[in-house]
Amino acid sequence: MKEILWLGRGGQGAFTAAxxxxxxxxxxxxxxxxxxxxxxxxxxxxxxxxxxxKLDTKPVVxxxxxxxxxxxxxxxxxxxxxxxxxxxKPTGQIIVNSKNKIDGVITFDADKTAxxxxxxxxxxxxxxxxxxxxxxVTTENAVEAIKGYMPAKIQERNISALLKAVQxxxx
Amino acid sequence: MSRKFLxxxxxxxxxxxxxxxxxxxxxxxxxxxxxxxxxxEMVEDGSLKAEYVHVESEHSALSCAIGASAAGxxxxxxxxxxGLLYMAECLYYAAGGRFPIVMMNADRSTALPWxxxxxxxxxxxxxxxxxxxxxxxxxxxxxxxxxxxxxxxxDSRVQTPxxxxxxxxxxxxxxxxxxxxxxxxxxxxxxxxxxxxRIDLQNPKNMAFSAGPDTNYIFKYKxxxxxxxxxxxxxxxxxxxxxxxxxxxTGLTENYLTDDADYIIVTLGSIAGLxxxxxxxxxxxxIKAGVVRIRYMRPFPNDEISSVLKNVRAYAVLExxxxxxxxxxxxxxxxxxxxxxxxxxxxxxxxGGLGGRNISAEDIEEIYTDIANGTDxxxxxxxxxxxxxx
Numbered sequence: 001m002k003e004i005l006w007l008g009r010g011g012q013g014a015f016t017a018a019x020x021x022x023x024x025x026x027x028x029x030x031x032x033x034x035x036x037x038x039x040x041x042x043x044x045x046x047x048x049x050x051x052x053x054k055l056d057t058k059p060v061v062x063x064x065x066x067x068x069x070x071x072x073x074x075x076x077x078x079x080x081x082x083x084x085x086x087x088x089k090p091t092g093q094i095i096v097n098s099k100n101k102i103d104g105v106i107t108f109d110a111d112k113t114a115x116x117x118x119x120x121x122x123x124x125x126x127x128x129x130x131x132x133x134x135x136x137v138t139t140e141n142a143v144e145a146i147k148g149y150m151p152a153k154i155q156e157r158n159i160s161a162l163l164k165a166v167q168x169x170x171x
Numbered sequence: 172m173s174r175k176f177l178x179x180x181x182x183x184x185x186x187x188x189x190x191x192x193x194x195x196x197x198x199x200x201x202x203x204x205x206x207x208x209x210x211x212e213m214v215e216d217g218s219l220k221a222e223y224v225h226v227e228s229e230h231s232a233l234s235c236a237i238g239a240s241a242a243g244x245x246x247x248x249x250x251x252x253x254g255l256l257y258m259a260e261c262l263y264y265a266a267g268g269r270f271p272i273v274m275m276n277a278d279r280s281t282a283l284p285w286x287x288x289x290x291x292x293x294x295x296x297x298x299x300x301x302x303x304x305x306x307x308x309x310x311x312x313x314x315x316x317x318x319x320x321x322x323x324x325x326d327s328r329v330q331t332p333x334x335x336x337x338x339x340x341x342x343x344x345x346x347x348x349x350x351x352x353x354x355x356x357x358x359x360x361x362x363x364x365x366x367x368x369r370i371d372l373q374n375p376k377n378m379a380f381s382a383g384p385d386t387n388y389i390f391k392y393k394x395x396x397x398x399x400x401x402x403x404x405x406x407x408x409x410x411x412x413x414x415x416x417x418x419x420x421t422g423l424t425e426n427y428l429t430d431d432a433d434y435i436i437v438t439l440g441s442i443a444g445l446x447x448x449x450x451x452x453x454x455x456x457x458i459k460a461g462v463v464r465i466r467y468m469r470p471f472p473n474d475e476i477s478s479v480l481k482n483v484r485a486y487a488v489l490e491x492x493x494x495x496x497x498x499x500x501x502x503x504x505x506x507x508x509x510x511x512x513x514x515x516x517x518x519x520x521x522x523g524g525l526g527g528r529n530i531s532a533e534d535i536e537e538i539y540t541d542i543a544n545g546t547d548x549x550x551x552x553x554x555x556x557x558x559x560x561x
Contacts, residue, residue, distance in 0.1 A: 019346050023176035026348040034176070035347050040202075040288065040340040040527065059309075061444025063341045064529045149176065 002136050003066040005087060006051040006126075008075035010044050013123030016150075017073070018051035020127055023145040024137040025055045035060045048079055055136060071095065071134055073126050080105070095129055097122050106133065108168065117161040124158040128165025139166050173351050179342040182310035182349045183275050183335070184209035186317025188219045189357035192247040192273075193364075194239035196224040196232045201287045202339040203251040203277040210247075221247075229254035233261035233274070240270035241378060243369035245321060248272065251339065252279035252293045259297060265332045266301025266394060268379050269368055271324035272332040274302075275317070278440065278491070279339040280526045288527020289339030290491035291440065295468070295500045301394050303333045303401050304468040306439040310347045313337050315418060318357060322408045325364050328400040338441040338491075340527065352416055360415050402470045423472035425464040428454065429479045432461030434539050437476065437505055438489040439465040442523075442530055446489070449535040460539050471504055477512035480505075485517040485542040489535070491524035498549045517545070523552035 004021060008014030015038040022036035032055070039050040054060045068089045074080050077098035084094060085104065096102055097110040108129055110122035119125075124146065131142050139162075146158050177185065184206045187195075195214070197207035213219035222239075226232045229250050236246040250258060255276055265272050276294050280286040294304060303324065307313040316335045324333040337343050370378065382390055402423060409420040427447045429435060436446050443464035450460035463479055465472060480486050488502040497503070502520035509516060519542050523530045534552050547556025 019176065022346055026174070026176060028174075033348065035345055036176070037341075037345040040344060042287070059444070060347075061448050062532065063345055063441055063445070064531060145176075 001054055001056040001060065003069045004053040004055075004130065004136070005066050005069040005072045006053070006075070007072065007079045008049050008051075008123070009079070010047045010049050012049070012075045012121045014049050014075055015051040017075075017123040017127045018053045020124070020142065020145045020149060021053045021130070021137065022055070023149055024141040027141050027144050027148070031057055033057070033059045035063065037063070039065065068092070071130060073130055075110075075122055075126055077102070077107075093133065095126065095133065097126055108165075110165070113161055113164055117157045117164075119157055119161055124162045125165045128162035129169060131162070132166040132169025139163065175349055175351055176346050177310055177349045178205060178344055178346050179307070179310045179313045179337045180205035180277070180344070181209055182314040183317050183337065184213070185349070185351050186314035187247055187273075188213050189352060189354060190273075190318055190321050190361055191219070191245065191363070192221050193244040194222045194224065194236065194246045196226050196235035196239070196246070196248050198226055198229050198232045198250070198254065200229070200251045200254040202279060202289070202343045203249050203254070203275065205343065206249050206275055206277075229258040230261060233258040233265060233272070236272045236274075237261060237265050237268060237270055240265075240272050241268065241370055243364070243366055243371075245325075245364040246270075246272045247274070249275040249277070251277035252281055255293045255297065256281065259300070262297055262300035262302060262332075264379070267390065269330040269394070269397065270332060271321070271330055271364075273317070273320045273324060274332065274334050276334050276336050277339045277343045278336050284526075286526040287339070289341055290525045290527065291336070291338075292492050292525070294334060294336045295490075295492045297334075298469060298500065301331065301398065302469065303329075303331055303398060304336060305333070305466060306336045306468065307342065308441050308443050308464065309342065310345070310349045311418070312420075313342065314349055314351065315412065315416070315420070318352070318361065319408050319412055321364070322361055323401055323404050325366070326404045329397050329404050330368065331394070331397045331401060336440070342441045356415055360412065398470050405467065421466070422475070423465070423467040423470065424475040424479075425466055426479055427462040427464070429461040429463060431459055433459040433484045434542055435461045435463055435480060435483050435486045436489050436535070436538060437463045437465065437480075437486055437501070439468065439501065440491070442489065442491075445530070445532055446535055449532050449539070453536065453539055458539065458543070465501065468501070468504070471508070473508040473511060476505055476508045477514055480509060480516055481512070481514045483516055485519065487519045487521050487538045487542045489521045489523060489530075489538060491522075493522045493525070502549075517542070519546055520549045521552055522550065528553065
């Protein structure tokens with residue numbers, strides 16, 4: 001099973017990204033299963049949010065929060081702390097949206113790309129980075145998920161931003 | 172059939188859309204809110220033709236559904252926790268009036284201390300209200316129960332309201348892949364509601380009346396027989412469901428590795444999946460573990476449970492409920508099934524998940540180990556049993 005932990009602030013779309021990843025993975029294959037859920041409870045704009053995606057080739061039955069992740073994706077770098085390394089599997093990686101270099105993690109200035117595509121948040125760019133780095137889903141299926149689960153008027157910009165992020169990783 | 176990535180609430184709303192209710196009355200409460208929001212969007216965009224009634228409370232939500240059902244309409248409502256408790260008076264009216272309303276309940280903790288997270292103390296406190304009670308494990312089963320519920324509730328042998336329970340958050344707010352049937356398939360499975368139990372100007376009759384000591388008990392007996400009859404109707408309905416939709420369900424309970432099991436956990440709701448996974452792990456270590464998932468608390472699966480537990484060395488009942496001053500209510504019901512069947516097996520009760528507290532794979536593995544060695548009769552996961560839990 002692959003487990004992805006998403007960190008963001010309320011309004012940044014961490015849970016949307018978690019859902020899109022789950023939808024991408026399960027979009028056409030019969031023997032692929034996924035769960036996506038937020039840290040449960042009251043929702044407030046700006047408050048730290050965790051979201052979880054679990055992907056497997058058999059039904060995912062453990063509905064509890066991830067304790068050891070394959071990837072931690074952080075949409076807001078103020079939420080990064082070195083302690084997060086303890087939530088990683090030995091081969092796990094952390095991907096942070098940040099202008100700055102951070103020791104032991106992959107950083108990328110996703111806000112800059114978001115501005116380029118006139119997007120208010122960097123969630124689909126972070127999804128693109130994850131897709132490029134991990135290959136847990138194909139780019140095509142990630143695009144399909146955006147088409148299936150995002151409102152029509154923002155699909156195109158999000159798809160373009162995601163594709164750009166995937167390309168950045170390939171460089 | 173289409174495949175979608177949906178939450179339990181959204182999946183249930185899709186199932187209700189396919190069942191074509193004519194009246195929906197609802198009052199929002201976390202974690203039920205999404206199901207009634209989605210239904211209101213469906214009514215708004217025309218994909219569901221129903222009268223959507225915004226009411227001022229849960230008491231009114233169910234009263235409205237009762238009125239609609241008494242007019243011969245297929246009615247739906249949904250609630251959770253304190254909302255269910257607030258409509259408790261009406262639960263008995265709906266059951267006694269034999270109105271086959273369907274209600275989704277998002278299982279949530281009851282106050283105080285106030286808490287919005289999942290446990291099953293809300294619905295289990297209403298076992299005596301005369302409703303059929305089903306418990307879903309995942310979003311697909313939630314959708315399928317929504318569709319099957321009306322067939323079962325409206326059957327002339329049953330005529331009993333139906334409460335479909337979804338664990339708050341871990342099921343209602345968790346997204347997973349769901350197959351959504353087409354309207355054509357759904358219409359073949361579920362015909363429109365027809366009943367004599369309705370207000371009809373051409374055929375006036377007395378409804379929702381008083382009955383004194385001379386006759387009252389007969390109505391209660393008939394209500395009891397109606398809900399008992401649901402056991403067979405559920406099996407017939409699932410058979411037909413499978414022939415149209417291709418998904419198989421197993422009646423009042425679902426067994427996993429029970430045939431040769433020495434130790435069995437009996438549980439209900441979404442935690443059953445993790446119990447099965449833990450049983451697999453223990454099997455690898457040579458421990459014969461099994462799981463019984465109760466799918467229906469009413470009618471209660473007396474025979475199903477006693478026939479499975481009769482050969483085990485010990486069983487545990489794992490539930491998100493406590494009847495203060497005694498034990499978990501599911502445990503009481505399971506023990507009664509064994510007693511009636513004349514079976515003497517050592518059984519233990521595990522209370523967990525109250526107020527949304529996580530039940531881990533390690534907790535479940537410990538239950539299997541504990542019951543093999545013997546422990547207190549009633550144990551609170553994370554605290555202890557009668558001796559160390561004081």
